[in-house]
Amino acid sequence: MSIDPEHVRMAEALLFAASEPLDEKTLAARLPEGAEIGAILQTIQEHYQHRGVNLTRLAGKWTFLTAPDLSWMLEEERQTTRRLSRAALETLAIIAYHQPATRAEIEEIRGVGLSRGTMDVLFEAGWIRPRGRRRTPGRPVTYGITEEFLIHFGLDDIKDLPGFDELKAAGLLDSEPSGIFSHLSKENLDGEREDDQDELDPEEEF
Numbered sequence: 001m002s003i004d005p006e007h008v009r010m011a012e013a014l015l016f017a018a019s020e021p022l023d024e025k026t027l028a029a030r031l032p033e034g035a036e037i038g039a040i041l042q043t044i045q046e047h048y049q050h051r052g053v054n055l056t057r058l059a060g061k062w063t064f065l066t067a068p069d070l071s072w073m074l075e076e077e078r079q080t081t082r083r084l085s086r087a088a089l090e091t092l093a094i095i096a097y098h099q100p101a102t103r104a105e106i107e108e109i110r111g112v113g114l115s116r117g118t119m120d121v122l123f124e125a126g127w128i129r130p131r132g133r134r135r136t137p138g139r140p141v142t143y144g145i146t147e148e149f150l151i152h153f154g155l156d157d158i159k160d161l162p163g164f165d166e167l168k169a170a171g172l173l174d175s176e177p178s179g180i181f182s183h184l185s186k187e188n189l190d191g192e193r194e195d196d197q198d199e200l201d202p203e204e205e206f
Contacts, residue, residue, distance in 0.1 A: 003036055003040060003043055004032075004035070007035045007036070008040050008044060010030075010031055011027055011031060012044055014027060014030055015027075015044070015055065015062060015063065016064060020061075020063070020151075021061030021062055022063070023060060023062070024038070024041070024062075027040075027041075027062075041062060048064070051067065052070060053066055053067060054066075056154070057156045058151045058154060058155065058156055059147040059150035059151050059155070059157075060156065060157075061147075061151070084121065085118070085121070087114075087115070087118045088118050088122060090110055091110070091119070091122065092122055092127060092145075092149075094106050094109050095122075095128055095143050095144065095145060096149070097161065099142075099143065099144035099158075100132065100134075100142030101142060101143055102140040102141065103119075103140065103143075119143075126146055126148035127145060127148055127149040127152065128144065128146060128149070129145075129146050130142070131143060145158065
């Protein structure tokens with residue numbers, strides 16, 4: 001099936017001008033009726049595959065990003081952001097790998113109490129959100145990561161979180177999981193990470 005070059009140009013313009021990633025539904029609404037969105041995106045992605053910017057899918061949406069091997073050139077141009085505390089980083093990692101996770105579970109894994117400020121920082125960043133309540137005594141609130149988390153860390157899906165070998169190569173693990181990852185086995189890190197919705201009460205999801 002041939003693709004209308006003009007549709008490709010229009011989609012390229014929309015993606016370039018957008019201030020945030022666009023999903024296929026949004027693109028389809030702005031392009032002429034009958035435009036083959038999937039084929040158009042593939043065409044653009046292939047065209048920019050070896051260019052200075054790449055068309056990348058993040059959290060199911062599409063955006064142009066600097067080619068990974070050229071990111072070092074822009075380090076001085078990036079906006080300086082506040083660094084997360086160790087407590088916030090540990091909490092975020094636990095939620096990402098364990099979602100949905102309760103406050104008590106986070107505290108048990110870290111071995112210390114969780115301050116309100118730590119969670120507030122992650123909420124303000126838009127990286128975590130309430131997911132629902134467990135069907136257990138007390139019906140504790142659970143937390144999970146957000147679309148903003150996936151976009152910020154360059155992930156298309158929760159399953160793209162690094163596994164055991166990747167964390168080890170990055171120097172975050174020794175020969176065996178340790179520190180904030182001591183609660184995770186190699187199988188946990190390398191296995192599929194999917195939301196455990198069976199433990200949540202669907203009538204009380206947020």
